[in-house]
Amino acid sequence: MASASGVIVQSVNRALDILGCFKGQAIELGISEIPEKMELSKSTVYGLVNTRLTKGYLEQNPQTKRYRLGIKLFELGTLVYNRMDLRNEAKVFCEELGGKYNTTVHLAAHYGDEIVYIDKVDAPEAVIVYSQTGKCATMHCTGVGKVILAFLSEDELKQVFAKEDFKKYTEHTITDQEELYRELRRIHSRGYAVDNEEIETGLRCIAAPIFNYMNQPVAAISVSAPTVRLPLEQIEAIARDVQYYALQISQRLGYRS
Amino acid sequence: MASASGVIVQSVNRALDILGCFKGQAIELGISEIPEKMELSKSTVYGLVNTRLTKGYLEQNPQTKRYRLGIKLFELGTLVYNRMDLRNEAKVFCEELGGKYNTTVHLAAHYGDEIVYIDKVDAPEAVIVYSQTGKCATMHCTGVGKVILAFLSEDELKQVFAKEDFKKYTEHTITDQEELYRELRRIHSRGYAVDNEEIETGLRCIAAPIFNYMNQPVAAISVSAPTVRLPLEQIEAIARDVQYYALQISQRLGYRS
DNA sequence: TTATGTATTTCCATATAATGGATTATCTAT
DNA sequence: ATAGATAATCCATTATATGGAAATACATAA
Numbered sequence: 001m002a003s004a005s006g007v008i009v010q011s012v013n014r015a016l017d018i019l020g021c022f023k024g025q026a027i028e029l030g031i032s033e034i035p036e037k038m039e040l041s042k043s044t045v046y047g048l049v050n051t052r053l054t055k056g057y058l059e060q061n062p063q064t065k066r067y068r069l070g071i072k073l074f075e076l077g078t079l080v081y082n083r084m085d086l087r088n089e090a091k092v093f094c095e096e097l098g099g100k101y102n103t104t105v106h107l108a109a110h111y112g113d114e115i116v117y118i119d120k121v122d123a124p125e126a127v128i129v130y131s132q133t134g135k136c137a138t139m140h141c142t143g144v145g146k147v148i149l150a151f152l153s154e155d156e157l158k159q160v161f162a163k164e165d166f167k168k169y170t171e172h173t174i175t176d177q178e179e180l181y182r183e184l185r186r187i188h189s190r191g192y193a194v195d196n197e198e199i200e201t202g203l204r205c206i207a208a209p210i211f212n213y214m215n216q217p218v219a220a221i222s223v224s225a226p227t228v229r230l231p232l233e234q235i236e237a238i239a240r241d242v243q244y245y246a247l248q249i250s251q252r253l254g255y256r257s
Numbered sequence: 258m259a260s261a262s263g264v265i266v267q268s269v270n271r272a273l274d275i276l277g278c279f280k281g282q283a284i285e286l287g288i289s290e291i292p293e294k295m296e297l298s299k300s301t302v303y304g305l306v307n308t309r310l311t312k313g314y315l316e317q318n319p320q321t322k323r324y325r326l327g328i329k330l331f332e333l334g335t336l337v338y339n340r341m342d343l344r345n346e347a348k349v350f351c352e353e354l355g356g357k358y359n360t361t362v363h364l365a366a367h368y369g370d371e372i373v374y375i376d377k378v379d380a381p382e383a384v385i386v387y388s389q390t391g392k393c394a395t396m397h398c399t400g401v402g403k404v405i406l407a408f409l410s411e412d413e414l415k416q417v418f419a420k421e422d423f424k425k426y427t428e429h430t431i432t433d434q435e436e437l438y439r440e441l442r443r444i445h446s447r448g449y450a451v452d453n454e455e456i457e458t459g460l461r462c463i464a465a466p467i468f469n470y471m472n473q474p475v476a477a478i479s480v481s482a483p484t485v486r487l488p489l490e491q492i493e494a495i496a497r498d499v500q501y502y503a504l505q506i507s508q509r510l511g512y513r514s
Numbered sequence: 515t516t517a518t519g520t521a522t523t524t525c526c527a528t529a530t531a532a533t534g535g536a537t538t539a540t541c542t543a544t
Numbered sequence: 545a546t547a548g549a550t551a552a553t554c555c556a557t558t559a560t561a562t563g564g565a566a567a568t569a570c571a572t573a574a
Contacts, residue, residue: 006523007304008311009561011532015269016312019333027340031551041534046552047264048532054265055273056369065541065551069337071368074375076276077334078391080326083284111328112313118331134335263552267531268561288522298563303523305561322522322570 014040015048019057019069028066077134084109086219087119089252090210093245094121094221101238103223103230108137108144110218113160115145123225138199140166140180141173143207144220147193150184151209151217157184172198192239197227204230206239208246213254221246271297272305276314276326285323334391341366343476344376346509347467350502351378351478358495360480360487365394365401367475370417372402380482395456397423397437398430400464401477404450407441408466408474414441429455449496454484461487463496465503470511478503 021029021037034045049067052058056072081087090107098105098121107119115137139145139160149157166175174180187193195205207222223230223242230238247257278286278294291302306324309315313329338344347364355362355378364376372394396402396417406414423432431437444450452462464479480487480499487495504514 006307007561009268009272009304009308010559011266011268011561012272012305012308013312015266015272016309016314023333023336032549042551043535043553044533047266048269050263050552051266051269052273055270057273059368068340069333071337071366071373073330073333074337074341075334075373075391075393076280076326076330077332077337079280080328080331080334081391082388083325084331109328111316116328116332131339134332134338136332264532289520299522300524300564301562307523 011048014038014044015052018045018048018052019073022067022069028061028064028068030064030066081118084118086210086249086253090119090219090221090249093248094119097121097221097223097242097245098123100241101223101225101229103225106132106144106222106224108142108148108220108222110148110220113163115139115142115148115220117144118219138167138169139164140175141169141195141198143193143195143205143222143224146184146195147187147207147209147220147222148217150187150193151211169199170197170201172196172201174198192243194235194239195222195224202226204235206230206235206242208239208243210246210253211250211255213256215255218253219249221249268305271295271301272309275302275305275309276330279324279326285318285321285325287321287323338375341375343467343506343510347376347476347478347506350505351376354378354478354480354499354502355380357498358480358482358486360482363389363401363479363481365405365477365479367405367477370420372396372399372405372477374401375476395424395426396421397432398426398452398455400450400452400462400479400481403441403444403452404464404466404477404479405474407444407450408468426456427454427458429453429458431455449500451492451496452479452481459484461492463487463492463499465496465500467503467510468507468512470513472512475510476506478506 017038018034021034026033031046031049032042034040034049035042049058052070053060053067056070058067059070060067086109087107094105094107102123102125104123105121106117108115108117117132117135117137120131120133137145139149149160152160161177166177166180167173168175174183191208193207195207197203203224204227205222205224207220209217210219210221212218221242223238274295275291278291283290288303288306289299291297291306292299306315309327310317310324313327315324316327317324343366344364351362351364359380359382361380362378363374365372365374374389374392374394377388377390394402396406406417409417418434423434423437424430425432431440448465450464452460452464454460460481461484462479462481464477466474467476467478469475478499480495
């Protein structure tokens with residue numbers, strides 16, 4: 001994925017970059033705001049945008065003339081969602097795990113150089129549920145992120161480190177690269193990761209890796225809950241269980257230890 | 258949307274058509290199966306596919322070398338989903354309606370010349386739930402489809418009729434164009450549509466239209482349940498309630514009767 | 515192991531089609 | 545009515561996408 005080998009069609013590439021502009025805060029963009037974000041002339045952007053528009057990949061607000069991501073992306077997105085083998089295999093295990101500890105369970109997958117949440121099972125007693133599904137996990141301060149990093153090869157890890165900015169979310173967030181390396185080694189040796197209020201104060205999280213038949217860490221599951229419900233002294237016991245479920249899923253993917 | 262006005266960038270257009278090839282039964286396609294489905298040379302397709310590949314809009318199975326829709330579509334799809342104003346506005350009303358009659362409630366929106374299910378609230382007692390979300394509704398044999406058709410202008414209706422093939426799903430499916438016209442007039446005058454086992458035997462469904470501030474039928478909601486739970490003699494009463502909720506949503510969109 | 519067939523990937527010269535700059539049209543607000 | 549801002553259109557130029565052919569990779573069978 002990250003390997004930019006082979007033929008790249010410029011206009012298609014640019015059109016895809018334009019879609020990327022809509023991932024930020026701005027839900028709608030005017031036609032002249034897009035060239036500001038990328039080195040392109042307005043008329044070039046216009047052609048690209050207009051092409052996507054006619055196909056429903058972008059929509060235009062008839063009042064404001066501004067553009068936003070279109071329904072076709074939703075259609076294809078749900079297709080991808082429904083066809084995701086990993087998600088389908090993991091579903092029952094995630095539900096069982098969540099029910100056991102009354103925690104939210106996340107399933108995240110590793111694609112190229114990002115980790116994407118692909119499913120979530122809410123805690124039975126959950127009150128407010130805000131879905132991370134479809135979003136990218138930060139690598140350095142989430143359980144699923146760290147545990148996948150911990151099992152990557154040295155090369156892959158370097159590549160990820162080069163792109164990730166180690167933003168500080170809480171006072172527990174590990175922002176020092178050396179310290180993160182040590183943490184990853186620790187995670188690797190014990191087989192699970194703990195996010196101890198590193199992305200949000202008051203939230204703790206235990207994650208274990210999922211491997212495919214080639215022994216690659218293609219995904220991870222995690223249980224997360226307020227610190228009071230995941231007390232430090234219980235972590236090791238729960239982690240073993242998370243690892244157990246992760247192994248079940250791995251085996252469904254053809255993994256044999 | 259359907260208006261192919263303005264500049265169209267050929268390669269982008271073709272790249273989007275390629276994505277469309279993956280909407281059918283075939284989840285994965287080989288590079289040489291794609292040119293079969295569209296008038297293009299293999300190397301052209303290769304360039305287009307490869308470009309999408311590097312951006313994560315397509316993925317390649319390393320074993321089989323075959324392609325499938327990529328994670329980026331899922332990411333953007335969920336963005337679209339979360340940002341859909343209509344869905345956010347309608348949510349509470351759909352839930353209330355579903356709870357009241359213990360039925361599944363669907364919300365579908367009208368985009369260009371298709372009607373897409375954008376949300377679903379399961380019946381509280383539902384056992385098997387299979388989500389239509391993200392899929393297109395057939396226009397001639399679903400409640401939401403018919404009720405939106407019924408409020409389109411003559412021109413728009415003609416355009417839709419030209420594209421839709423009136424496939425017969427059950428013995429109740431209306432396949433005759435003239436008969437469908439009569440049905441649509443009936444729906445228009447009484448303000449709601451009934452799908453009486455027209456897409457699936459044993460399933461009945463009542464739908465009402467949602468209008469925007471320009472009085473256009475931009476969406477519809479429907480309640481659906483096994484025929485035994487929506488007996489014919491209760492339909493009119495329930496329909497009035499469905500219309501009521503639809504009106505609430507319409508007003509949220511700025512509609513003023 | 516070698517041969518054979520199938521599917522993918524790469525190469526390259528050519529002409530087409532995408533591009534950027536300039537112009538015009540369309541709104542919005544004053 | 546006017547100004548200002550933004551969107552849409554036009555068009556000549558050349559960079560770029562394209563199709564045909566060739567090469568590679570891979571799987572299956574001899």
